[in-house]
Amino acid sequence: MATILQFAERLADGQDWTVSERAQLRDVGAQLDGVDVVFGKSEAGDPWCVVTDDSGEVLLHVARIDGDFVIHATHEDEIVQDEDLWSAAKRLLGDMLKERRGVLLAFPPEALGQTAVLAFLFAAAMRGEFDHWLPSSVSDAPPPAEPRGTTAQIPGSHTSEAQAAREAAATEAAGAPDPDAPDRGEVTREALRADAREAQTPAASHDAPMRGQGQAHAPAAAEAPAPTGAAPNTPTTAAQAGPATNRTEATGSQTGTASFSSGGGGDAGAGSTGGGDASAGGNDGVKTAGEPSNPQAPLTEFVEGGAGDDRIAMAGNIAATGGGGADTFVLTLPNASRGAPVLLGLVADFRAGEGDRLELTGKGVVVVDRAESDLLASVRTRLASGSASAAGDTPVMSGRHIGYDIDGDGQEDAYVLVTGGGVGWFAALRQAGGVVGDGAAMSGAATNIQGGEAVHAPISITAEAPHPPPGAEFLF
């Protein structure tokens, strides 16, 4: 089926379909049962896309004209216009479209700067344990100090030189914390150990999911099963909750205290209440998903952000692209070490230049930050269930491995893989993960794979101070 490759990868001019838009369009096409998706661009530069059946007849025509998305269902001769692509598709196709998988929490620009804290429960399943990951020397590395109100940012391939310079300056500044500033509140190993001990105590056992009536006692946190995606009754403890970006001393409080993410810059905060009820506010287009079909197999869920600023709740089996906009990838640390480091997720298109950032929920310090020439080296064999050849064919992509110590012993307990690999690599990853059906997308993937740049720059720290609401505990 026709694929207009010459149009497919012209992403740099800012007019073509963005990565996330393409992903959504492919998603729409895939849900229309065996169709082809073709991307094009008018002579004036407006992108269009058609979904065709296997006879080449057009089922949908989608265009972005003057910032609005126009979708025409040709058989029904219905046209919908909307500012949001997915909303337009849903309006037109209704129940024919399923919600995207994974947990995608998108917040609109108007939510930025709100001081009100909107609570939600992250879907986070810390799954996938990998043996023999961490070099022994890493465990002796001191955790880097970070100022409070910081947000981990990893410059990606799209970072401008000016931004890189600013981030380098911020990194330099962050590397010399003021020892006389007690309110900086770095999380210390001692604090982590104390909290880890508390997490191990029976008193904390109520935080673990109940396994059923008649059970003599709930398991200790360390023995409790990993929290799974969007478990609505998982209470939040100090050991579990807390934003990544604000390094303030943890109190060790176990119940009732809400913790908040602050992501610097006044983004809409998010947190969980002590009762564990979840809510989300100001999040248009909140996408939720059920349990991964096989949570033990990493990278079986592929989440693609939208065109705007997305919040994507990561988990061990999730690979995600944020698409356009300033995206926040929310990593949820486990509340106790599980021996071997667990994967928190894979971010496939991290672009600091667009404002992308990592945000931690949970408590921990960075003890590993290393470049990986082959980001999938340790997980490739578990990438595809029953598709080892496809997994082996996944293009090598460099990136960064960022590991966190959550119990204060200096050992890496959890880690995230981050790369600026981009859409092509992600498409290959999807295929290796058993997700098929993106013929057009895959056809255009090679260019991006070749053009994908690794994230080589170190984590940089933004200096934006948080604005915590009263009572908030900023753990990072």
Add this chain to the structure above:
Amino acid sequence: MPRTAADPVRAAETQRLRREAGRWLKSLREGAGLTQAELAERVNLRYYTFVSQVESGIGRVPIETQALWAEAVGMDPSEFARTLLRYYEPELYRLLFTAEPRPKAKPAGRKIG
């Protein structure tokens, strides 16, 4: 969405013909000195990217717009429609304009006795 099972060979031929049609349409438009948006406006299309789509060989010019399309590019509507028919429905075109009448089929039945 309705979906039809397609013969791959036929689908490939259809695709080839539509690409030819697209090139022909584009040459007509450019010959008339029109942009895609200007043509779309003259044809009363609801979104101009449709012009780009059909010029790329995807889909077809709707019958109800062919007269206006022809006028916009300075072509006789009948000739325009006939040419498009040759691209879009080659078998129908052959039947209508070029094919010799087929011999009558013998009535079905079988010999008894």
